Amino acid sequence: MNFQILGTGSYAPEHIVTNDDLSKMVDTSDEWIAERTGIRQRHISVNETTHDMAYQAAMRALDDTGVKPEELDMILCATISSDLASPNVAIMVQKMIGATCPAMDISAACSGFVYTLDVAAGYFARGKAKKMLVLGAERLSKMLDWEDRATCVIFADGAGAVVLGEGESYLSSKLTAKGDDDVIKIPYYVGLSPFFTIPGEKPCINMKGREVFKFAVNAMYNDVQEVLEQSGLTQKDVSYVIPHQANLRIIDAVARRMDIAPEKFYHNIERFGNTSSASIPIALDELNKAGKLKAGDYIVLSAFGGGLTTGACVVRWTK
Ligand code: UT7
Numbered sequence: 069m070n071f072q073i074l075g076t077g078s079y080a081p082e083h084i085v086t087n088d089d090l091s092k093m094v095d096t097s098d099e100w101i102a103e104r105t106g107i108r109q110r111h112i113s114v115n116e117t118t119h120d121m122a123y124q125a126a127m128r129a130l131d132d133t134g135v136k137p138e139e140l141d142m143i144l145c146a147t148i149s150s151d152l153a154s155p156n157v158a159i160m161v162q163k164m165i166g167a168t169c170p171a172m173d174i175s176a177a178c179s180g181f182v183y184t185l186d187v188a189a190g191y192f193a194r195g196k197a198k199k200m201l202v203l204g205a206e207r208l209s210k211m212l213d214w215e216d217r218a219t220c221v222i223f224a225d226g227a228g229a230v231v232l233g234e235g236e237s238y239l240s241s242k243l244t245a246k247g248d249d250d251v252i253k254i255p256y257y258v259g260l261s262p263f264f265t266i267p268g269e270k271p272c273i274n275m276k277g278r279e280v281f282k283f284a285v286n287a288m289y290n291d292v293q294e295v296l297e298q299s300g301l302t303q304k305d306v307s308y309v310i311p312h313q314a315n316l317r318i319i320d321a322v323a324r325r326m327d328i329a330p331e332k333f334y335h336n337i338e339r340f341g342n343t344s345s346a347s348i349p350i351a352l353d354e355l356n357k358a359g360k361l362k363a364g365d366y367i368v369l370s371a372f373g374g375g376l377t378t379g380a381c382v383v384r385w386t387k
Pocket of ligand 1: 095096097100101104105178217218219221222252275276277278279280281284314315342344372373374
């Protein structure tokens with residue numbers, strides 16, 4: 069026994085920041101950002117916390133299914149940007165929606181949502197859950213150096229959610245980790261301990277973009293092939309690949325190498341930027357709400373990010 073996806077939800081802050089807006093803040097241009105990343109605009113939080121966004125996404129996912137908060141057996145949230153170290157985002161959502169189940173966050177950067185689905189599958193396999201809420205929620209705008217044009221044009225805020233019920237739709241998965249704090253690093257607040265004397269670094273996203281790019285294309289290509297093989301499927305069976313929305317050129321490069329039609333690689337990075345662990349559930353929700361998914365469709369999710377981590381899985385749509 070594992071799970072099926074009963075419904076989806078997502079939320080992005082109302083405030084939109086365009087490439088032109090950013091070109092007034094740093095030395096960049098709409099042309100550079102659109103050409104190099106595909107991004108045209110992103111949603112940035114104004115006074116909304118990560119758990120505020122996660123709550124909105126959770127409510128929309130519950131509405132999509134008719135599942136009541138009290139029916140949930142567990143809430144998991146993939147995030148690296150909780151506004152509170154404790155309570156975590158998942159517990160804040162538990163409180164806000166009026167659920168009573170256990171809740172916890174999982175940290176695996178941009179691969180977080182795929183990692184978290186894999187953890188969720190374990191609860192179903194052990195018969196510990198009949199209904200779960202799984203979220204990806206990020207307020208990356210608080211972790212950006214808004215004077216660093218290499219990162220502030222890329223990352224953004226948002227949240228996505230799925231409600232899971234018992235089923236057999238999680239067909240295969242692959243998670244990887246390759247310890248590396250050189251290519252992507254986000255230092256944390258150093259704290260106030262008088263005993264810790266190592267000077268703090270800026271608590272902002274620090275990234276060697278080109279290296280991530282190369283890593284990402286190879287990893288996604290290999291991961292997608294491997295999870296399809298594990299499921300006994302071929303590239304021709306795929307209805308949609310939902311890649312982590314990090315760069316349209318990464319998505320295009322992977323699509324070019326595969327025998328899957330480019331239009332099956334869903335992207336919305338143009339409108340949302342890179343929302344880390346929220347990017348895949350936001351994209352899944354868009355596909356679902358647009359009525360583009362039908363029962364029996366095979367959907368491949370594939371992510372990569374800080375860690376360095378990667379995660380991919382195949383899910384059969386049943387709604
Ligand atoms: O979520 C997972 C984590 N992140 C990623 O997946 C990111 C993966 N990498 C990327 O998406 C791309 O590498 C970036 C979009 C980050 C950068 O694109 P690039 O084509 O690899 O550019 P680059 O870093 O090699 O920089 C090229 C030039 C540099 O100038 P010089 O040295 O050639 O004079 C940069 O200083 O572009 C310059 N540059 C910019 N120019 C205008 C860097 N950022 C900007 C900017 N506007 N915002």
